[in-house]
Amino acid sequence: MADQQSYDLVVIGSGPGGYVCAIKAAQLGLKVAVVEKRKTYGGTCLNVGCIPSKALLHASEMFAEAGHSFAELGISVEPKLDLEAMLGHKDKTVKANVDGIAFLFKKNKITGIIGTGRIKAAGEVEVTKEDGATETLPAKAICIATGSAVAGIPGVELTFDSDTIVSSDEAIALEKVPETMVVVGGGVIGLELGSVWSRLGAKVTVVEYLDKVLGPMDGEVSKAFQKLLVKQGIEFRLGAKVTGVEKADKGARVSFEPVKGGEAETLSADVVLVATGRKPYTEGLGLKEAGVKLDDRGRVEIDAHFATNVAGIYAIGDVVKGAMLAHKAEDEGVALAEQLAGQVGHVNYDAIPSVVYTSPEVASVGKTEEELKAAGIAYRVGKFPFMANGRARAMLKTDGFVKFLVDAETDRALGCHILGAGAGDMIAEAALLMEFGGSSEDLARTSHAHPTLSEAMREAAFAAFAKPIHV
Template sequence: MTYGGTCLNVGCIPSKALLHASEMFAEAGHSFGELGIQVSPTLDLPKMLEHKDKTVKANVDGIAFLFKKNKITGITGTGTIKAAGTVEVAKADGSTETLSAKAICIATGSEVAGIPGVDVAFDGQVIVSSDDAIALPKVPKRLVVVGGGVIGVELGSVWSRLGAEVTVVEYLGKLLGSMDADVSAQFQKLIVKQGIEVKLNAKVTNVVRNGEGASVSFEPVAGGAAETLEADVVLVATGRRPFTKGLGLEELGIATDRVGRVEIDAHFQTSVPGIYAIGDAVRGAMLAHKAEDEGVALAEILAGQAGHVNYGVIPAVVYTSPEVASIGRTEEELKADGIAYKVGKFPFTANGRARAMLHTDGFVKVLADKDTDRVLGVHILGHSAGDLIHEGAILMEFGGSAEDLARTSHAHPTLSEAVREAAFAAFSGKPIHA
């Protein structure tokens, strides 16, 4: 057992190491020549996986260092809450230790979810979860990804860049679930262009291992002929669920919802006074930075301060190439709520820095209130979208308008100018360079 949970060990950090490395491999093989750099890259998968493992170790060791530096005692084992203020830890050597505290925080994260209604026999080699897909010993010839959400498209793109024939099977009628429809549609076109096959509105009915490979059967959601795909590896990436079993919650009367999330009040307290919960174990987006913000807010509350998390301004990022980033409301959500809004869009094809970098795919989209001009959402598809989205985050945290962003000077040439141009389009109806 190590520190850092899912994110550092088998989630955010290792997947981003592989995403970056595979992106560099793909660029070396396809776009370096246009920059006057002639190379013929050769894949060294063991070395790439070693880079991933070193990255994970550095981050995990960093957490251990912070524990020591801040005089935090770390105890490794399986914890059970026996009562308010009491936790029993079962250790690997068979011994137990009882801990007492004024406050207990449940931050047990999440685990891989299967396919609803389908019995999936994960074996870690052929039928795998995201935990296994970051450590495949060789590039599969054919990879079928069940689930077209963030995890599915990220890991699917990694192995596609490295040479696998990838097919994504998604139940919904779009990739990336709750993302803005404009972004999702353009994103799908781009990954199909990159060689990934996409099957939407497809309900998976069976995943079964056949000797050295496996097959995935699915049928159209609206009805129709079933189809079966053969694969060397099947990645089931249908999301995650709260990891809250075995904590003693039921015995204590701590309320959970139908999917196992711990119910909390506005101050993160459960139905039992003195016991709190944050992160993937509670409602809201399953994002590491959301959990971090909640942890900070809870610590402030326990210290007698006014901890708070603004859930309307939490960015979400998909680390594909190009990246996808979103914050605030989507256009579909605004329409559904009857909110009058303005739209400003600007393509990276018209951005000088993007042209120089050969990263002109995608666009920036700014949504602002029609009457007040207050920015309600920002959505970006493009290179470095995960960094650019924070212009919107800061603006929205302080209730800023599209005009505020449009009239803020941006260095030239930078990718961030595209964000400013989209704000101009939302504010005045037209970007400067159009």
């Protein structure tokens, strides 16, 4: 039995942070157990978040291209949507990924336990199984990697269901395409899932509290991106405070009022998707009883080494400070495992990219222009449009641009922002450049294969320290 064993590390939660931490720790020779409350491993990301949404984003993009772009490429088709099959593709993708985590646990001799974990005290995790039975796992170290949960709307009472008022969890499994959809929230989740259902035929309206979409993203990129979404048929109500979401005789209604004052408005839709972000998941973990401190936003407080105020208890991922990104959680998981094994683990939070998997994609790493101006940092800008990229023309993917921000004196890369096809893959080049303290000239003098979309990165880098070649 598991409670007859003592572990070097017990991880609560098997999302990207938890499972990566567990695998890395096991690779480094530690005896590891993982406790997961779902019936399958992978957390929100693999089960109802990153992975299933990307399957739908890709499938819906192919459907849209077949209906709008193929003819220009000399391909004549009349696409017909089979939503059941599309959702089936999503489910198969999820299963392959969660099964993969189970395989990796077995391969690395990690004990996986399905049940709800609670910290009894430093060094002890109590697991409650589905049948009510409990067992205790002694551990030298405990890692809280419980991730986040859907956040609601401040001051608005919500009741989610499976088909009318939905969160992102339900929005990946609608059984039919709604005629109309209101998305509350103009951030990453809302725009990704809104674009899925828009491409499949829904009339989508986004209601956002801020006066711009993708709040923390670079302002120039945000404005250009919104214009492209408007061309795709998505409407926006910006600077709007939602005051109510309720079911109607048919569908639901969203009430909102201008943040800066004005007449209130109500929109009706078949489906309302509430995508206002996520909150740290700490419910039922026994943190208060164990003496683990939370900050004023409900996140577990940690030091620079992921340690809480209670010796032997650590936390990573969405449940702690910082961006709620799967790869940020993974980086923290690796660093913590290395530290527990006596090595030196480190995360460079200035070089963690962020991606919006719409069409076109949006990707960002480092500082925005707004942040540099606020900090009083002198900088230069280098930009290059995909319209001037030969491969982009050949692919009919000419929307968007690459934008580099570099230190005016040293030329060191401070940020990179991409709006365009393949942005999510290309941003890795900028992240690597920043990780090693590189300059725009370093990137510009690095040979890039021709013709590729990545040449736009090189041209933008040329623009930052000299002049681009092709504009």
